[in-house]
Amino acid sequence: MKEIELRFRLNGEEQRLTVPSNVTLLHVIREHFGLMGTKEGCGEGECGACTVLMDGRPVTSCIILAEEADRHDIMTVEGLMKDGKLNRLQQAFLDEGAVQCGYCIPGMLMSAQGLLNENPHPTSQEIRKGIEGNICRCTGYNRIVNAIHKASQDEGDS
């Protein structure tokens, strides 16, 4: 397999690495950088558990090649906390009881963060649209919508 050299920002830090050209971004995040927060649920971009941000927009990292991240800015769930504090979405997920088994939550948070990056004060309908690609089998979603809504109302940095 051809090896390729990549350079990208990961959670704010410049990274360089050489990987086989067929590996996915998810594989690189988990296996090379040991960031285990990003999950694989289906391996075909259907469940959203592997969602990360690329240049601030949500992508399903299990179906995009690591190569596509070259010279881009990647953020995973581990990048959400600032100065040891939860960001407002993470805090709202706790406050609204939006977390059960937790396996979908990193992907759900990243989709929500992507939505708020683009649209800081989304309507309930826009929130629902924003997380349509993320499957949660535990919660029934409404508490997740409430949490995103609450986070979008909170003042302060994102």
Add this chain to the structure above:
Amino acid sequence: MSQKNHIGESVTHIDAWDKVTGSAVYCGDMSFLHQLYGAVYRSPFSHAKIITIDLAEVWKTPGVKAVVTGEDFPRLYGQYVVDQPFLAFGKVRFKGEPVVAIAADTPESAAEAVKKVHAVFEELPAVLDVYEAVAEGAPLVHDDWSKYSVADFIRPEPGTNICDHFQLSKGDMDAGFREADVIDEGEFSTPMIQHVTIETHCAIAQCLNDGTVNVWSPCQSPFAMRDQLAAALKLPLRKVRVIASSIGGAFGGKNEMRVEPIVIALAMKVPGKHVKLVFTREEEFLSSVVRGESSVKVKLGAKNDGTLTAVKVETYLDTGAYATTGPRVNFIAGFASSGPYVVPNIKVDGYCVSTTRQIGSSFRGFGVSEIAWAYESQMDCLAKRLKMDPLDLRMKNAVEDGSISATGERLFSVSAKQCLQAVADAIDWKNRDPVITPEGKIRTKGIATFMKPTGTPSNSSAVVRLNDDGTVNVMIGGMEMGQSMTTVIAQMVAHELGISMDSVEMTPVDTEYCPFEKHSSASRLTFHIGNAAVRAAKDVMEQLRRLAAIAWNVDPRAIKAGRGELTGPGGQSVTLPELRKASILRDQDPVIGKGAYSTSDIYVPLDPVTRQSARPMIYWMWGAQAVEIEVDPETGKIQVLKVAAAHDVGRAINPVACYQQIEGAVSMGVGHALIEEMIFDGGDILNANMVDYKVPTIADIPLETQVILIENGHPEGPYGAKGIGEPGIIPTVPAIGNALCEAIGERIHRLPMKPEKVLEALKKRSEHCHAPTI
């Protein structure tokens, strides 16, 4: 502060912080140095003899370190029927059954080696349907039940595919039907569905030369797994260690060993090495477990005023290739078959049937979902025949305190009517005439109820280890899987000890040092572990009383021990948060509180034929749901507008956790009602992926779910609590079916109620309406 009341507080899940930061460790996130990766060659046939397996090319694949077949390792396991091989030997019984396991240095090498297995099979006739399976002369999935060790409540029928025949009888069914003015019957069925936990099954095993077996797994019931493994491997229990990881969703699907037998068989070939295997999503559908198909025939007899006189139920549950929990599901379904109604004459025959299909096992609801879909649909049919309001018919017959159940128990702490009334009010049942919206859609309402038992007898234990600073470590053996059980148990311990939630640490479950727990199933942990944990906390207080007596030089009986507080006769006092200052622990016996709880003392064994007993179950769960739906007659699509769900939780230890369980279960129920099914062509699954097997997204769930918690305390529950993990899923499906029947005038008898079925039913109806009169 020290006397803060933690009971009834919506405390945030204690593990939620880990989950929103990505630091919760699931099994797939674990790795060991120099670990090997497993991969599986699976049966290409539903039913076939294994003739030869040629592994020569497999061994030539670079990186391959271990290969194992069923012939190498001919051992069986099973929770209730010991019938399942670690890897198939002799024959295969479903398409996708593990036949050869391979471990290699990398997942890629292992996957490559799987392609090089050359196996020769001789195909046998497949058994792909329960009715075919029970027909005279059907090919046998298992040749001889008597060869297996079988739990004593199970009744296999020799020489057939009936793995268990459950029977229940009360009164005189024939006389009951003779007494009836109206008799109505129907058959309702459900397709094979899968749990679709977002985390697929995964395990890591390591076997040591001294016989030790270590397994890391997201399993629901670590002790049940340990016990099965020790029995299968002929090891003492102390030699098998199950280390539980965080669980990414279970819903009954992680109550069985699936990956574990494969990695253990491999790890035994390479002592010392860790072998890891994570199922792909396709493997998850093929060979984890499913909720098997069901067919339920219900016959109801009633007087003209609606009084039920007799119920007959005949159930066929497809348990697939191996029994797993199938017979227990059959048992629980059988128990709940006549619904929460007073019925003097009942006969139930439940058949748990083996087929050459995916393994049918436990699924949230444990058979009661399938049963309730049938009897609650049939109750609405009966109401129509009697020209009665479906709510009135249910209220007329619903059990209450003092009613005698189908299994002969005088019921108490019953809330069937209260739940029905609560949801009727919430959905405005009085105004339930169908409404046609300006867009031409039909809006209707439906209602359904149920009763579900937990499992009895069973046992639990808890250890509360007191630290010198007044904090505690709590050890239990039951699993957190998102239901917030660990939070609820921590609340109870904090409450009893008068300490803050921050002072309670729940220890990760490991069979090496945690106390025994029977199962994390049957919505039983809050009740059972709760009782054990409260006892353990009280034991801590008792031990402290003795230590305070020594420190204060007084008679222990003169010391009052309250929640986290000790008061001496001379005005001495100490609270747990101030324990260090009081120094009553210094150089004294360390305090380790122990609590055990079992229901064997209340359990009255069932009559083996009629299944009557004065006390067969420690508690029942009660609930009702009412829905409002909108049906589009153009597309056949159903939108659930509102679900009102009233459930008796006994006491809401953590109200938000109760809401979460019910809301999540309702959304899963909507999936079962409207979209979920595994689709087959013969033995081939056509939708073994998440593109084609749809589970509810946010676009599919009810626009509104209104949860009403009924707190009808149970005298034996901790603070009155009952269970709430499963029940929310049970009435959703029949309530939607009943509303649909109101809307289109036709009943769909097989789930899911997909648009094409709705359109077909509408077409049928218009043909009826326009039929020329002769």
